Amino acid sequence: MVFTSSPQNTEIMFRNEERCPFRDPLGPVAKIRDERNEYHGLTNSNGEDWWRVRQIVNQHFLQNTAVWKYAEAHRNVSKDFLKFIDRNMDEKNEVPNFGKALNRWSFEGAGVFTLKRRLGALDIKPCTEIEEMINCNERIFQSMGELLYALPFWKYVNTKDMKKLRQALQEQYNSTETHILRILKDKDISSEGSILHNQCLSDRSYIHSFVNIICSEKVILMTEFLVAGIDTTSNSAAFLLYALASNQEAQERLREEVREVNRMDTIDGKLLHNMKYLQACLRETQRMFPFVNSSPRRFRKDLVLSGYLIPAGETYIVYSYTSCSLLNPEYYDDPNTFIPERWLETKSVTERQRERINVTYLSLFIMSGPFGLGMRMCPGRKFSIQELQLLLITLLSNYRVEYHHDPIKVAFRLVSFPSQAPQFKFTKLKN
Numbered sequence: 522m523v524f525t526s527s528p529q530n531t532e533i534m535f536r537n538e539e540r541c542p543f544r545d546p547l548g549p550v551a552k553i554r555d556e557r558n559e560y561h562g563l564t565n566s567n568g569e570d571w572w573r574v575r576q577i578v579n580q581h582f583l584q585n586t587a588v589w590k591y592a593e594a595h596r597n598v599s600k601d602f603l604k605f606i607d608r609n610m611d612e613k614n615e616v617p618n619f620g621k622a623l624n625r626w627s628f629e630g631a632g633v634f635t636l637k638r639r640l641g642a643l644d645i646k647p648c649t650e651i652e653e654m655i656n657c658n659e660r661i662f663q664s665m666g667e668l669l670y671a672l673p674f675w676k677y678v679n680t681k682d683m684k685k686l687r688q689a690l691q692e693q694y695n696s697t698e699t700h701i702l703r704i705l706k707d708k709d710i711s712s713e714g715s716i717l718h719n720q721c722l723s724d725r726s727y728i729h730s731f732v733n734i735i736c737s738e739k740v741i742l743m744t745e746f747l748v749a750g751i752d753t754t755s756n757s758a759a760f761l762l763y764a765l766a767s768n769q770e771a772q773e774r775l776r777e778e779v780r781e782v783n784r785m786d787t788i789d790g791k792l793l794h795n796m797k798y799l800q801a802c803l804r805e806t807q808r809m810f811p812f813v814n815s816s817p818r819r820f821r822k823d824l825v826l827s828g829y830l831i832p833a834g835e836t837y838i839v840y841s842y843t844s845c846s847l848l849n850p851e852y853y854d855d856p857n858t859f860i861p862e863r864w865l866e867t868k869s870v871t872e873r874q875r876e877r878i879n880v881t882y883l884s885l886f887i888m889s890g891p892f893g894l895g896m897r898m899c900p901g902r903k904f905s906i907q908e909l910q911l912l913l914i915t916l917l918s919n920y921r922v923e924y925h926h927d928p929i930k931v932a933f934r935l936v937s938f939p940s941q942a943p944q945f946k947f948t949k950l951k952n
């Protein structure tokens with residue numbers, strides 16, 4: 522296995538990618554799917570089987586106009602989250618278990634673009650079915666974390682964690698199937714004129730557009746989107762809020778940009794694109810707190826990395842987007858300081874530095890991107906970014922966010938998560 526966190530090597534790998542890049546499946550999930558003779562899902566499939574589904578997913582998830590259609594619905598999710606904060610704030614103006622609250626917010630957001638409906642995770646009393654789905658998701662992440670970072674006894678024995686994962690995957694499958702069947706039967710469409718109504722009209726075309734995919738495959742795919750989109754997005758939100766809570770000047774500058782947008786009655790996704798400071802804050806947070814640690818690949822040809830010949834096929838390569846490169850003073854001046862402005866200047870600090878050390882913009886860009894690289898890059902990235910942007914817009918227009926606990930660092934399990942519970946103090950702004 523070869524680990525690298527060098528931007529130059531990352532670029533070489535990117536340039537050598539094939540049309541269907543090979544990524545080793547997540548072993549425990551692949552085993553369970555094999556036992557049941559089921560579709561492996563997008564994350565776990567390779568070759569033409571992967572491409573057959575991925576090209577359809579790209580149409581729905583990666584075209585800006587397709588994503589922008591949901592901006593208003595995502596803003597409504599964030600407004601509901603605001604009400605959730607108001608309801609649950611304690612005497613210190615903090616929301617107990619705020620990390621879990623963020624999971625509810627991201628689950629609700631994922632429901633909007635995956636199942637095309639509001640699931641009610643932020644309601645005063647969410648229904649048992651939704652509580653079970655959220656709980657199921659936590660169990661899937663927990664058991665996967667245990668299985669992947671311990672000795673692989675699960676390959677030979679039906680371990681406790683393997684049983685837990687099998688059970689949780691089945692429960693999540695059943696719930697997702699119920700939702701999809703409702704959409705297909707046109708039973709559960711929001712009332713006429715509501716924001717989701719128009720999107721629900723295209724629900725069936727969205728589900729039916731996976732024409733070459735049989736029903737059980739659709740369910741596995743949608744389950745996968747729900748699982749993949751929750752902890753990743755909520756942990757990213759926690760890091761973003763932490764970065765802004767610890768840098769009040771940046772928070773204030775962002776608030777000025779945000780206020781304008783929040784005054785509008787409806788939100789146009791294109792507007793979000795033009796919010797340069799918001800994007801710079803996102804990028805800077807991703808640099809300091811990488812949302813995901815690595816993107817593994819396997820190549821069918823030899824590659825030369827850092828002067829070493831890596832033979833084809835058998836070598837399993839992990840790109841490590843770790844802080845050792847993202848916080849390296851060789852690549853970024855003052856790397857431990859949160860400076861969103863470094864992504865704004867015409868001739869940025871980063872760019873001047875890159876000229877000094879002869880690293881291309883592309884390689885630094887790929888290295889600091891949290892969504893992987895090339896053809897297999899995360900298909901949910903545009904939805905996630907839109908959700909994060911709308912969360913900040915809604916929160917910062919109404920609250921000042923502060924953090925008064927031990928410093929938060931990045932901890933890695935299956936994805937990155939905050940090393941401390943992300944507990945923020947919310948102070949209502951006078952408008």
Ligand code: HEM
Nearest residue numbers: 564746749750753754812813816892893894897899901905
């Ligand atoms: C901030 C949030 C997110 C982060 C940081 C993230 C990160 C990643 C990364 C690093 C990969 C591996 C890419 C590679 O191998 O090059 C990936 C793959 C994937 N992500 Fe995300 N992701 C996020 C949100 C989402 C959401 C909302 C969805 C829901 C659709 C999603 C669905 C997937 C799927 C299905 C794959 C596998 C893609 C494939 O193999 O073709 N992710 N993600």
